[in-house]
Amino acid sequence: MTDTSHDLSPLDLASLLCSRLCHDLLSPVGALSNGLELLAEERDPEMRKRCMELLEQSARTSADKLKFFRLAFGAAGGFGEAVSVEEPKALIEALVAGNSRITLNWALGTGSLPKPAVKVLLNLAHIAIDALVRGGTLDIGAEVRDGASEIVVRAAGPKIAFDPVIGRALDGKLGAGELSSRTAPAHMIQQLAASLGGGLQYALGDDALVMGAVLPG
Numbered sequence: 001m002t003d004t005s006h007d008l009s010p011l012d013l014a015s016l017l018c019s020r021l022c023h024d025l026l027s028p029v030g031a032l033s034n035g036l037e038l039l040a041e042e043r044d045p046e047m048r049k050r051c052m053e054l055l056e057q058s059a060r061t062s063a064d065k066l067k068f069f070r071l072a073f074g075a076a077g078g079f080g081e082a083v084s085v086e087e088p089k090a091l092i093e094a095l096v097a098g099n100s101r102i103t104l105n106w107a108l109g110t111g112s113l114p115k116p117a118v119k120v121l122l123n124l125a126h127i128a129i130d131a132l133v134r135g136g137t138l139d140i141g142a143e144v145r146d147g148a149s150e151i152v153v154r155a156a157g158p159k160i161a162f163d164p165v166i167g168r169a170l171d172g173k174l175g176a177g178e179l180s181s182r183t184a185p186a187h188m189i190q191q192l193a194a195s196l197g198g199g200l201q202y203a204l205g206d207d208a209l210v211m212g213a214v215l216p217g
Contacts, residue, residue, distance in 0.1 A: 017185065084112050088121050109142065155210075157208075
């Protein structure tokens with residue numbers, strides 16, 4: 001399979017990442033719009049209270065996703081070169097807060113990570129969350145050893161949904177026409193890792209997906 005992903009311009013990649021962000025925000029923002037319409041028409045106090053609760057939930061979900069993607073996809077100018085691990089930890093915990101079927105475990109051996117490592121960690125975690133379609137356990141570990149950031153993300157559950165095209169993106173082996181808004185995040189972090197002299201790995205079993213990264217510097 002011919003790899004043509006290196007021909008993608010930065011503008012094209014940015015467009016695909018924006019498409020992915022919009023796709024993920026469509027549901028909570030749409031719920032906000034629907035909730036406001038219901039609230040405008042509803043007169044029953046109990047129903048209005050319920051509408052307000054749904055609006056608050058949708059607003060919180062939208063804000064959590066925007067904060068997540070700001071650091072996972074964007075430049076995140078509000079952060080320095082090193083980011084406290086509490087930042088990605090809080091973002092991922094907020095992302096899974098509404099899913100009681102996912103149990104989240106942490107093994108963080110460092111207090112901070114370089115911004116590129118945080119970007120990789122967030123995107124691998126997002127891929128893992130998407131893979132746990134029936135819930136399960138999400139284990140995330142990170143440490144800095146000999147100047148290199150090492151990241152491991154493991155998703156284990158009764159059903160793992162992992163698109164092999166995303167796997168090829170993580171390997172840097174996307175074929176012609178395979179780059180899309182769905183695969184763009186994996187392609188982005190593969191290119192990021194390669195630019196630092198590092199790499200990504202993944203292994204898929206019947207009930208577990210394990211992804212890792214080693215990023216020098």
